[in-house]
Amino acid sequence: MLALSCVLCQGENWVTVDQERFYLNGSEYHYIGTNYWYGVNMGAPLSGDRDRVRKELDQLISLGVTNLRIMAGGQGPDDREKRIVPSIEPEPMEFNEDVWLGFDFLLNEMRNRGMKAIVPINNYWEWSGGFGQYVEWHGGDFEDPLSFYEMIDVQEHFRAFTEYLLNRENTLNGVLYKEDSTIMAWQLSNEPRIENCTLYQEWISSTVDFIKDIAPHHLVSLGNEGTITNCAREGNEVESLDYVTFHCWAQNWGWFDPKDPSSLDSALVHVREYLDKNVEIANDLHKPAVLEEFGISRDDASYSPDALTTLRDKYYRFVFEYVVDHVKNRSSNIVATNFWAYGGMGRPVSEGGLWRPGDDFIGDPPHEPQGWYSVYDKDSTLSIVKSYNNLLRHITHGISNKMISRSE
Template identity: 35%
Template sequence: MFTRREVVGAGVAIALAGPAAAAKAPDRFVKRDGIRFTIGGKPYRYAGANMWYGAWLGADAPYGDRDRLKRELDALAAMGVTNLRVLASSEKSPLLNAVEPAMHDGHGQYDPALLGGLDYLLAEMGKRQMRAVLYLTNFWEWSGGMMTYLSYVDQGRFINMNDPAHPWPEFPDHVSRFYGRADAVALYHRHIRAIVGRTNKITGNPYANDPTIMAWQLANEPRPAGSDAVGLAALPAFQAWVQGTARLIRSLAPRQLVSTGSEGLKGALEREGIVKAEHQIAEIDYLTCHIWPLNWGWVDAANLAGTEEAGAAKVADYIAQHIRIATELGKPLVIEEFGYPRDGGSYDPSAATAFKDRYYRQIYAAVEANVAHAGPIAGTNFWAWSGEGRAAHADHRFVPGDRAWLGDPPHEPQGWYGVFDSDASTRAIIRAHAAAVATSVA
């Protein structure tokens, strides 16, 4: 990241030197060229991580810890991680398990410390030549998300996830109303204009002109709905929301990429046609997929030894399906969320990670094989980096007011999927993959 003085100085020098010098100024933005990402015309592939809490850790506030943030970024950089997927919105919410403090209230009131935390994160990432993917709301409840926007425009009415009175799929089916509520979408678009149009107060660089930001994502895991009946009925509104929001972001930040944040088939009623329709929109630059063997019932945490093999076969098939879809769309593919439990389903950092390590090796081997064959996979972001974070309570549950930020969000057991700084074997696997991707050529 250049300092403000360096940026101004460079601009003056280019202006004095004339058009020829300006033409030679390096373009540091990530671009899409067919099924590949490039920077300055050279292929860009990456090993990345999810670190949703980066803005919270970067805040100059009692809940932040900038020294820890710098140590975490240094640790990731030492592993070869060059890309972080980060939450860039949380809505002040009545929902259980929504993170506190929230970034904004949906009506233009923001927590300045959290905005400053996002500024600080991006500034520090820029110093380390890292790239950020920023998602702008959430289908799920843990950051407020779409259900919270609905509560703003529907007299405070909402449904909590995992409420026995509203069993699955009532929560995602209710969230699907968001796409057709113009008043709720308008509040969400207001936030997009505020964040994408923001100027970093530390660097003085507008977000839209910052090459540290690789891409903006519409949301974390947007789905048409939970059930087929509701989801198919919601498709026209859902697809209009995808296209309208992508066009808005493109108009505000034409030099940066746009993606959906989708799980892929699991986030599209498991219908390939929905995935293609969602991602063939011109303003959507690449396809994403998430892979959750435990959440999707492909493995049993209490019997990983007996279920791992069948789960691994489903993982391989899921990856192959998305490689084919991305190839047909002619766009890059990023496996941007993948997680696996520790041995025995433990949440404790001292628990072994033998099965988790095998899962990471499977994902990375598939990526490296695809890269070797000039395929569309351009990057990965494991879920998630916990680093120095440790659960504050013996039951591994997050309690409002906790400041021990981990990769597992507030609605999940703290330690469920996160990679700790003490996970030497997992970190070694990530480091080896990062080196393999960094040295590969198309």
Template identity: 25%
Template sequence: MGFTSNCIHVAILVLSLALVSRARVLDPVDHSSTPEFVRIQGSQFVLRRSTFLFNGFNAYWMMTVASDPSKRHQVTEVFRDASAAGMSVCRTWAFADGSSNALQLSPGTYDERVFQGLDFVVSEARRFNIFLILSFVNNYKDYGGRPQYVQWARNAGVQVNNDDDFYTHPVVKGHYRNHVQRVITRINTITRVAYKDEPTIMAWELMNEPRCEADYSGRTVNGWVQEMASFVKSIDNKHLLEIGMEGFYGDTMPEKKQFNPGYQVGTDFISNHLIKEIDFATIHAYPDIWLAKQNEDAQMAFMGRWMESHSTDAQTILKKPLVIAEFGKSSKDPGFTSSARDLYMGAVYSSIYKSARNGGTLGGGLVWQVLAQGMQPYGDGYEIVLADNPTTAAVISRQSHAMAALSHQV
């Protein structure tokens, strides 16, 4: 899988599609038919007995925003605009731990108002026919994360050394398991459907970007993933499950470390994803951060190697689907222009499309991140407001419809 642009092919394909079909409309879709769960067949996603290839986005903020009923229109706006652009998968947080506007105020104690915000997110996603990937916890202190779980244990007098005890201490692991069970068994106050029975949820994610400084081999994280993946599946065997990995290689195949951006983070893309309860692999990609001192050509070349290496591994070693679960281009990068972002996204999309067209394991990509108008506090440089960025929205829409068309051909 190369990284050179396939824009002409995609443009012709999309032009043909435009002549024979309309893009998805702004109104919510009819859900009168019984919805089905996204499943795995071999190294492909499957929906209603057909290959499911998708284009999607990240919107981590949705539950927090929806916890304020006066701001729920922003969630609706993003789902409506994303649906109009043909996007069909959204990744978002099902956590906010001990912080302001927290979902989990303390271990086992929840703010019902915030939980109802997540209920709204799930119900709106269903209304607009967008599947959700819901993440259970953060690696970082933002929204609480691993540091908050360890601090909760420390506050209770438990002897913990550092944040990496999250993966090994039984008390901390117990807090995490309790949260997982609480979310999975939650009955939506709007739809009256338990989350574990909700087909709109495509997959659960164990953690956003797990890292472990205490053990760079990946073995500590591996043990935790095995334990928690088995636990999730014991409660819910209907939904897919992924880890939340960035894609860093570890000690299983040392020769693969050459593809890392010069360092490790305590995970092992190969061994972590070989765990049988994990249904598909993920990578994240931020060469503008990881290789900040290198020029754009070098960053683009890294991106090509990163995608190709993991796609090959997913096909030949893991034999599981692969999703590029986070990527983007920041307006804070030196010399940023919206046209440079469009070219970068187009190149990533082209590689995903070509892999899928050639029977590869890449099932889709999720750009970071989509916001509604008037959400400047959530901006991080990578944000895209579809209504305000027509050229970027066009790049996204082309990919969405190209992947959807391909779904019906493979």
């Protein structure tokens, strides 16, 4: 009764947090979503492909996928390799309006379909410019992204970009981004890293406050990888963060070798331990938790879209089962997950090679082998996504009915 009425008083369509759960329109909000980081660029009228965006969003809706983690453009210059181009900010506080129009388009199309977005504002990694580009623009070394936290000019620039982003008015519907309930949460960065936990907490706290002063209805999360990195617990301990995030990369971290299919079983033991460890932090902090990145390659480490996904499908089932089981049994605070990543109708031009301007955007960022982790619109994996989304929706519906019965 308390949770239901608390959510309703905050208005419809906003995702809120109460009693260690997400709520949307009076019901608990759980999801199996995806990462669709390239959506902003694909929505650009001149450099993108809006027809593809519409079709891919419809594909995702048919799978029950309504939550997308998208990148807020990126930083230039646009002649860098391993970089999203065109960037939304080719030079400091000089913007590419075509990409901003792509952002408007993506949010409006998601809004029309009742979808929700999680938006990382920055990136620790080079593929969207991110920390290193901010540092370089202000006289530092691109190869030293950790300077990002300490350089005053960098922090002023980052806040100026963030303020511009939050105050952007969507040209298609007139809604300010800071007032758009399509956006579930702003995220401070994709996979931020640091060594000084005290400095980390200070930066997180002040940045969250800055965002919430401008966009008080939106949730804010960190976007970190979890306990595989330093200061993971300390970062999520910042009280003003609304929920805990973590990522799981069994193959990248050496637990799984796609050339040795038998290694998957032992990898799943490590994965379960890792999930348990990070969920325990969320439980201790009394916050919801989201596993917002996970994936493995196609069979035999192939980069070909035609290769089988037998092992990947088994892995996805394992992770989805973990999340759905915990939601059903109320056994922890994990409430949702986003797989990495939807490649949709795109296909790699150079299988296993680097992305080049003009190539299809797929799920693999420009700095990674193309075709590595992408889930395409024809993959068998999608039937598993759909099946578990249906199961999760059924469980959530049952939870909502119990809440209504108690309130009457």
